[in-house]
Structures are given as C-alpha cells and as structure tokens.
Amino acid sequence: MDGKSILAGMRAALGDGERTALEKISKDGGGSGSGSGNSNGRGRGSSDPFRVLIGTILSHRTRDERTEEATERLFRAYQTPAALASADRQEVARLIRGVGFYNVKSGRIIEVAKIIDRDLHGMVPETIKGLMELPAVGRKTANCVLVYGFGREAIPVDTHVHRISNRLGIARTGTPDETEAALTRFFAREDWIDVNDLFVSFGKRVCRPIGPRCGECPLAAGCKYFKGTAKKQTERK
Ligand code: SF4
Numbered sequence: 479m480d481g482k483s484i485l486a487g488m489r490a491a492l493g494d495g496e497r498t499a500l501e502k503i504s505k506d507g508g509g510s511g512s513g514s515g516n517s518n519g520r521g522r523g524s525s526d527p528f529r530v531l532i533g534t535i536l537s538h539r540t541r542d543e544r545t546e547e548a549t550e551r552l553f554r555a556y557q558t559p560a561a562l563a564s565a566d567r568q569e570v571a572r573l574i575r576g577v578g579f580y581n582v583k584s585g586r587i588i589e590v591a592k593i594i595d596r597d598l599h600g601m602v603p604e605t606i607k608g609l610m611e612l613p614a615v616g617r618k619t620a621n622c623v624l625v626y627g628f629g630r631e632a633i634p635v636d637t638h639v640h641r642i643s644n645r646l647g648i649a650r651t652g653t654p655d656e657t658e659a660a661l662t663r664f665f666a667r668e669d670w671i672d673v674n675d676l677f678v679s680f681g682k683r684v685c686r687p688i689g690p691r692c693g694e695c696p697l698a699a700g701c702k703y704f705k706g707t708a709k710k711q712t713e714r715k
Pocket of ligand 1 (some may be wrong): 585642685686690692696699702703705
C-alpha cells in the first residue's frame, strides 16, 4: 500500500465532515482570525493561529468535546494575545475548567500570550523552531499549529498516529519523533497536511487502541498487524 491508498482508505471509512477537535477549532477561528497579528487564509481551514495554538495546549490529555468547549469559552472572553496576556489567572482557570490540568494550563497560556504580545508583536511564530521556544510547546504542538493554524506541510504525531503507523507497518519505530521522520519519508509532501486529521479520527473510530475493528477496515489487506493476527488464528486452529 502506498501513502495515497492509505489516506483514501481512511477517507472512505470516515466519510466527510470535520473530524478532530483541532480541525474544528481552526475553522471556529473564522477567516479573519480572532485577533493575533497573523491570520491564515490558505491550506487546511482558514484559521487564527493563536486560537489553534492555545486550543492545542488545552487539548493535551483532554477529550475533544471538552477542548472545544473550553476554547470557545476562553476566546469569547479573550480574543487577542494582548487580552489574554493581561487576564486574571483564576478567571482563565474558571473558563477552561474541564480540560486536564486546567490550573497549570491557565498559567501557561497566559505566559504564552504575554510572550507573543510583548516580544513577538502579537504574531504566532511560523516555524517549528520559533514555536518550540514558547513554554508548553513541544514538537507535536508546534506541528499542529503549522498544520491547523498556518496550513503548512507537517506531520504531528500523537499516540494514534504512532500506533497506526506501526500496526500498518509503514513505520517500525519506538518514539513519536522517529515516527514523524518515517512518515515524512513515506508520504508525499503534498499529503502531509492530511495525515494527522485522518489518522487521529481513524484511530478513534476504527483502529482503536484496544479492540481495533479490523473486520470492517479497508486497510486490512495491507496491514502488518492484521496479517499477524490472522496468521496466529490460523495456527491455533
Ligand atoms: S486492519 Fe486493524 S490494525 Fe490494521 S489498520 Fe485496520 S483496524 Fe488497524
């Protein structure tokens, strides 16, 4: 199976519509952006990178619905880096209550807003290096902002992307960073931007961590994990 067949199979299994929380948050930002100096009118969504950045930080260890609700409440109250930079921490914690570690995250997102407002003229960095210099921003978050905030080619690797890549056999890797490197070699650059959204949605609905639905999976014929499971079952008979 090549990269395009895998993505086509996932699309067929998932159908149309918005899928991940970040895809939704990027669209909720609207075409004009909600207040950061840079807004994106190209590629995936037409979003406000600042909203995507904050939404991605909130999404860590948090269910999609809770991330979406908290981001919506927060941006109704504070629409710009400047506004969030001068916000009361307890009020921010109240607004994002429901996301994992909301007390810690309230301080982190205010700190991020301060740096963007004070040091970066209200502009979210547009490079992985610049993004990773912000507090609470690791490689996965930075790549998410590139994809969902700026519409740039990148492959954010979370637990779903890592697991499915290894099950399919398109990566044989031990860490998300290694998986990212393997996937950037495997997929054509023009397809990178769709990988995270499709893999994450596919990982929630079909190739689940426990109990993958291999029987209804369009990728089963080319899947290393499925072939291994089928072989074991045959050997047991
Ligand atoms: S066949 Fe099973 S393990 Fe392989 S990708 Fe499909 S759901 Fe995942």
